[in-house]
Amino acid sequence: MRSGAALRDALLRLLTAKSFDQITVRDICAEAGVHYATFFRHHPSKEALLDHIATEQIVTSVELTLPIKDAGDDRGSLDALCAYVEEHRVLWSILFNGGAGAAMRGEWLRQARIVAETRDSVGSWLPKELGTICSTSLIVETIAWWLTQPEGAYSADQVAGILDRLVAGSTLARD
CATH class of the missing domain: 1.10.357 (Tetracycline Repressor; domain 2)
Incomplete structure (x- = not known):
C-alpha cells in the first residue's frame, strides 16, 4: 500500500499550497511520484x-x-x-x-x-x-x-x- 500512502501524503502536501478545487488528480500523481492509472486503482476520484x-x-x-x-x-x-x-x-x-x-x-x-x-x-x-x-x-x-x-x-x-x-x-x- 505504499502507493496509497504516497497519494494520501501528496494530497495533504498539495493542500498546504492550494485549495482542494484547484488540485487535479494529475497534480496528486505527480506529487506522489505514481502513474496516473495507479491513482484510480486506489480511489475513484480525488x-x-x-x-x-x-x-x-x-x-x-x-x-x-x-x-x-x-x-x-x-x-x-x-x-x-x-x-x-x-x-x-x-x-x-x-x-x-x-x-x-x-x-x-x-x-x-x-x-x-x-x-x-x-x-x-x-x-x-x-x-x-x-x-x-x-x-x-x-x-x-x-x-x-x-x-x-x-x-x-x-x-x-x-x-x-x-x-x-x-x-x-x-x-x-x-x-
Whole structure:
C-alpha cells in the first residue's frame, strides 16, 4: 500500500499550497511520484481520496473519545480529542483550514449522527438530531478556530475547557 500512502501524503502536501478545487488528480500523481492509472486503482476520484483521509481522522478521534464518553465523562472526552488534535496539529490544520474543510466538517457530522443513534437524547427540550448538529458544529468550529491561532496560544487543556463550557452550556437540559 505504499502507493496509497504516497497519494494520501501528496494530497495533504498539495493542500498546504492550494485549495482542494484547484488540485487535479494529475497534480496528486505527480506529487506522489505514481502513474496516473495507479491513482484510480486506489480511489475513484480525488474527492474519494479526501473523504478517505477525513473519515480516517474522524473515526480515529471518535474511537479515542468514545470509551471515556461511555463512562459519562464529557470533559475527559474533550481532553482526549483536543490532545489528539494537538498531537496531529499539522494534519488537522490542513484538513480543516487548507482547502478540505467542508469535507472534513461534513464527515464529522456524518460520524456524529451515527454515534448519536446509539445514545440517549441529552434532554427532552432538545431534539436529538438538533443536539447532534449543534454539538458537532460547536466542536468542529472551535477546533478549526484553534488551528488558526499561533501554535501554543491555547493549550489542548484550555480548548477542551472552552468546548466543555460551550457544549454543556448549549445542550444541557433546562426543562
